[in-house]
Structure formats: structure tokens, C-alpha cells
Amino acid sequence: xxxxxxxxxxxxxxxxxxxxxxxxxxxxxxxxxxxxxxxxxxxxxxxxxxxxxxxxxxxxxxxxxxxxxxxxxxxxxxxxxxxxxxxxxxxxxxxxxxxxxxxxxxxxxxxxxxxxxxxxxxxxxxxxxxxxxxxxxxxxxxxxxxxxxxxxxxxxxxxxxxxxxxxxxxxxxxxxxxxxxxxxxxxxxxxxxxxxxxxxxxxxxxxxxxxxxxxxxxxxxxxxxxxxxxxxxxxxxxxxxxxxxxxxxxxxxxxxxxxxxxxxxxxxxxxxxxxxxxxxxxxxxxxxxxxxxxxxxxxxxxxxxxxxxxxxxxxxxx
Numbered sequence: 001x002x003x004x005x006x007x008x009x010x011x012x013x014x015x016x017x018x019x020x021x022x023x024x025x026x027x028x029x030x031x032x033x034x035x036x037x038x039x040x041x042x043x044x045x046x047x048x049x050x051x052x053x054x055x056x057x058x059x060x061x062x063x064x065x066x067x068x069x070x071x072x073x074x075x076x077x078x079x080x081x082x083x084x085x086x087x088x089x090x091x092x093x094x095x096x097x098x099x100x101x102x103x104x105x106x107x108x109x110x111x112x113x114x115x116x117x118x119x120x121x122x123x124x125x126x127x128x129x130x131x132x133x134x135x136x137x138x139x140x141x142x143x144x145x146x147x148x149x150x151x152x153x154x155x156x157x158x159x160x161x162x163x164x165x166x167x168x169x170x171x172x173x174x175x176x177x178x179x180x181x182x183x184x185x186x187x188x189x190x191x192x193x194x195x196x197x198x199x200x201x202x203x204x205x206x207x208x209x210x211x212x213x214x215x216x217x218x219x220x221x222x223x224x225x226x227x228x229x230x231x232x233x234x235x236x237x238x239x240x241x242x243x244x245x246x247x248x249x250x251x252x253x254x255x256x257x258x259x260x261x262x263x264x265x266x267x268x269x270x271x272x273x274x275x276x277x278x279x280x281x282x283x284x285x286x287x288x289x290x291x292x293x294x295x296x297x298x299x300x301x302x303x304x305x306x307x308x309x310x311x312x313x314x315x316x317x318x
Contacts, residue, residue: 001027003034005217005236010038012240014046020053020223029066036070051075053112056098057091064105074102074109075139079119080126087118088155103134110137110184117143117154120161123168131181139184140166142287144280152283163287167294174298179313189292192272193299194306202277208253211244219243221252224279269293 001009017035039048052067053075067074076099079085082092089095102109111130113119119126130138142162145153157165166185173183188203198204201222211232212223219240221230230252232243243249260275264282267273269292276284302312 001031001215005215006034007038008217008235009213009240010035011042012235014043014048016049016051018051018053023055023058024052025054025058025063029062032066032070049073053077054098055089055091056095056102059098059101061101061105064101064107067102067107068105072107074107075112076102076109077112077114078130079113079116080122081129084119084122084126084129088114088116099133109135110139111135112139112141115140115142115157115162115165117157117161120157120165123165124172127169127172131177136180137182137184140169142280142284144283157284159284159287160290161287162284163290163294166287166291170291170295170298174295175316178316179311186295189272189295190299190302190312193296193303198274203272203274205257205274206253207256207278208249211249213240221249222279224277225252 017039019032019035035050039050050070051073054077056076056078066072076095078095078099079087079089085092085095099109113126113130127138142157144156146156147153169183170186173181173186184200188198188200191199192203201207201210207222210222212220212226213235214220214226217234217236219232219235220226221232232246232249235243256275256278259278261282264270264273264275264285267289269289272292273288275282276288298315301318302315305312305314
């Protein structure tokens with residue numbers, strides 16, 4: 001990202017910065033030192049939060065010292081133990097080295113695990129691995145990829161397999177790990193059962209709050225829709241706030257709920273799913289229905305615990 005674009009971006013934005021790619025560590029430490037200098041210059045006196053999503057391969061002591069000193073939250077991409085991770089990414093040893101360096105330096109981290117077709121067959125093997133590695137915050141992201149004709153690719157997770165994967169882990173978590181391991185998929189579900197707005201876009205009623213900026217300053221509606229028809233403009237020509245408020249972006253956000261199929265609008269779990277990510281076109285519907293139906297009684301019980309000012313961890317005794 002050229003200095004002119006980087007400076008314009010930081011000058012115009014004062015939220016949480018999420019650096020992802022590709023692989024953001026390829027930019028090197030000097031880039032992120034420059035980022036911090038610009039944040040300090042343009043946001044005087046305000047505490048700025050930075051997050052970094054990485055595959056962990058390039059992490060070393062210098063990187064981890066920097067991340068710790070500057071309070072970065074690191075999301076590390078790790079799909080599970082070696083036999084699971086290396087089905088799709090032959091990099092397990094290098095990623096684990098990066099993870100252990102994060103732990104050595106006390107860097108706050110969470111794990112982002114992709115759930116593809118083969119991964120979904122080993123839910124407890126994956127979950128136990130993360131627990132044994134001391135991961136306290138875990139997010140399971142389903143892999144749904146299509147070819148140019150719109151057909152799902154072979155590694156795409158089957159809808160019901162993804163539901164079964166979440167259910168298997170939930171059954172152990174709800175009996176042994178509530179309050180100790182934070183599986184974000186379960187946290188988001190509880191949030192929905194309590195009646196709060198979704199903290200993540202995929203389960204929000206509308207889209208449009210998660211714009212993406214490219215290296216040249218181009219801003220798109222969403223990082224799942226970086227296509228010419230969703231280009232909003234360039235921050236060197238139009239202010240970021242103005243781009244976010246464009247009618248085209250408002251229409252993009254509203255389309256999520258307005259264009260839901262009838263079977264979504266009549267679903268008992270619309271409040272929890274909201275049609276999920278429009279990019280996936282309800283592909284995972286059967287899996288989500290199975291998962292939400294299974295956890296419903298637990299979620300209602302945890303909601304009641306909260307309503308009586310009791311910790312949700314009491315669900316384990318119940």
C-alpha cells in the first residue's frame with residue numbers, strides 16, 4: 001500500500017484496524033511501524049486497536065515482541081492437528097512454531113479454523129487439539145467455494161456435515177468448557193437467543209458495515225464482493241465516510257433481508273441466522289437448521305440463567 005494511500009486511510013478512519021490479506025506479515029515490520037506512527041499522528045490521545053490475521057508462518061521473536069508491545073490481537077489460521085491441517089495446507093509445523101512464539105511472548109491470540117469437507121469428519125479431534133494447545137478463543141469458519149459456473153468445489157463442506165461438526169463440539173463444550181473455552185460460533189448463537197443484535201456481519205439482519213479497502217485505496221462493499229459492480233470509489237478522491245454512506249452501499253446492506261427467499265423468512269431460526277452470508281446463497285441452510293434446532297434447549301436455559309443473574313457456566317451442572 002503506497003504511503004499516500006496508507007496516510008489517507010488512517011487519517012479518515014478511527015475504528016478498529018483489521019489487517020488481513022493475503023498474508024499481511026509479508027509487508028514486514030517496517031510497514032506496521034509506519035502504521036503506528038500514522039495512527040499516533042492522526043488519532044492523538046485515542047487508543048487504537050489493531051488486529052492481524054495471519055497464517056503464522058513468518059512470525060519470529062521480533063514480530064511477536066512488536067505485536068505484544070503494541071497490543072495487537074492476532075488471529076492465527078490453523079485448521080487442527082497435523083493430519084487435519086495438512087489435508088489442505090502443508091504448513092503445520094511452521095504454523096505451530098508461530099503459535100508457540102505468540103504464547104511465549106504473551107500475545108493475545110485467537111484461532112480461526114476453516115472447516116472444509118474432510119475437516120468436518122473430525123470435530124472432536126480438532127477441538128481437543130485446540131484445547132490442548134491452550135486456545136481459549138476459537139472460530140470455526142465453513143469453507144464454501146464455487147467455480148465459474150456456480151458449482152461448489154470438491155473441498156466445500158457439506159451443509160449437514162458442518163451442522164454435525166458444530167453439534168459434536170457443542171455437546172462437549174456445554175458440559176465441560178463453558179466459561180473456559182470461547183467458541184465464537186456458540187457465543188454468537190447465545191447472543192441471538194438473548195435477543196441482541198449480531199456482533200458479526202454474517203448473522204446480522206443487514207450487510208454493509210464491513211467494507212474492505214484494497215492496497216490502491218479502492219473501497220468495496222464487502223471483502224466477499226470485491227468485484228467491479230461493488231466498487232464504491234477510491235479514498236484518494238472521495239472520503240471514506242462518504243463512500244460508506246453512498247446509496248449503493250445502503251442498498252447493498254438492505255438487500256440481505258429484502259432478498260431472502262420465503263423459506264428463510266418463515267424459518268423458526270431466522271432470528272439466529274438471518275440468511276447467513278449472502279455470498280453463500282443459503283447453501284448451508286440444512287446444516288444451520290440442524291445445529292440451531294439441537295442447541296435450542298441449551299440456549300434457552302442459558303438465557304434463563306442470565307435473566308436470573310446467574311453465570312451461564314451453571315449450564316454445565318444443569
